[in-house]
Amino acid sequence: MNPLLAQLLSKGRFRLSVGILLLVVAFAVLGPMLDTRNPLFAVGGRYDPPSANAILGTDVIGNDVFLQLMHGLGTSLKIGLIAGLVATAIGVLIGTLAGFLGGVVDEILMGLTNVVITIPTIVILILLSVALESRTLVSLALIIGVTSWPWTARAIRAQTASLRVREHVDVARLSGAGTFSIILWEILPYMFSYIFMAFVLQLASAILSEAALSLLGLGPDNTISLGKMLQFAIQGEAIRTGAYWAFLPPTLLLTVISFALLLLQSSLDEVFNPRLRRA
């Protein structure tokens, strides 16, 4: 077996986080397959407590909370996945180009990155989602993705700049390879673990961004997500009426996902960045 993989698997933190994430994904993927009812369809009254009819009770308009949790989790994960991929892709593209080409290109790209970094993300998120005619799952994910790439771009640029002076890159350049082929074959493979860790962080922050936007009332239309469940619970006064079943599940699920992704990232970091390990 690959020694890095063996090292990862021997870490309790890694196994715990992967275990939790697998359970979470399984719940979101298998749940709706086993129970095909529509989550946006009322099954009872306002805030019915948990019963055999709805095992996590009903929300403010009588929807089944358990059913909503399955579908909402799916939406949140999809938004996180799309936004994470978009943010990582933009960050890697800008970071590698700036780091590899250097000079004027580097100045312009990093200048752009610094400008985007200093404008608070929540501001751009709010303005973009306000301007949208209708907010779908995909458009919301894209908005989150195009606002959160700068930190990744900065980190990738630093990595690329240090890889650029390696001998195998010089060899490729001397043998006449073009810029893109060098970046693709001589730079990217050497920081794959790094890119993956950046993606994990982006995924976690995108899921939380969706929840924050939804809580402000800017969530995706005509669908349910973890953030929208929280929004309904807060607007419907679930907390103050003591309907714990309506807000605790999404709250705890968000917390668990965020914690598991952080654990995963930190255990990956320790294995791939040996300098961080302490005896």
Next chain:
Amino acid sequence: MRYALNKAAWYTMAFLAAVVLNYFLPRLIPGNPVDTIVARMAQGGGSEGEARQQIYQTFLKEFGLDRPPLEQFLNYLGNLLRGDLGTSFGNYPAKVADLIAASLPWTVALQLPAILLGWILGNWLGVLAAYRGGWVDRWAFLGFLALSNIPYYCLAILLLYLFSVALPLFPSFGGYAPGTTPHLSLGFVLNVLHHYTLPFLSLVLVLIGGQAVGMRSMAIYELSADYVHYQRSLGVDDRRIVRSIFRNAMLPQITGLALAIGSLVGGALLTEVVFSYPGIGSLLFTAIRQNDYPLIQGITLLVTVAVLAANFIIDLTYGLIDPRVRAAQVGER
């Protein structure tokens, strides 16, 4: 000096970018923005008939739609410079600047003490955990990690439920008892503090976690420094040693404090929403529900300016404190 000018230029660009975003995004809505906006507002239960006509005229004039585009933008900039953020749709004819001015003190009073206390306690606990080591450190670290990682609005929801619903120790709503008007008396101040406790606690706890995680790793690094060994060999008592570690590991943490103060306005919008606490967050929440574009724009601009100003000040002081930063920025690049 060149360093300061260079930085000022970058921040001016970031600020302009933010202003342009702020200006154009609501205008991206297809059609005549004023038509759309007034129509959307009407859907949200706005006013009718003659009143609406009057509102319509106000915004037509404010947006200056009958003028060429460049003049519209310059007009907007001119108004900004005079501190005029336009008129609110949702609370017509209140001025956006006045609405913000009325809410901002609540947000600052909630956030500033929370940030300061969280920062001090977090750093102190971080050093202590690192110094004690062993199982204390292990469990404390796990606790800090958990606190810093729980989304702050989730912690707010949990606290609200636990301590005002399940155990009704604190009020669950607003900044002071409904029906009273703010005035200066012992009773009112106590009432405000009673409402203040939970939102304050939810912010402090998250901050403690975040600061302690950072400080702990800095302090572990300092523990192997010569001065710590030296103090130990002299038999200096623990509290003195902890204090000197604290002082040495603090510089990077000061940046964290400045950044936290900069994101004060925009950092915890949702805390106010969860606790229905008056302030910028609740104002924004209502503005979004009412499609109140001028108010939304005013708030986002305020949040941006606060963050930009904090970053600018940090950059300048770093340049002053550490000549290497200055050289790296001006010389090399």
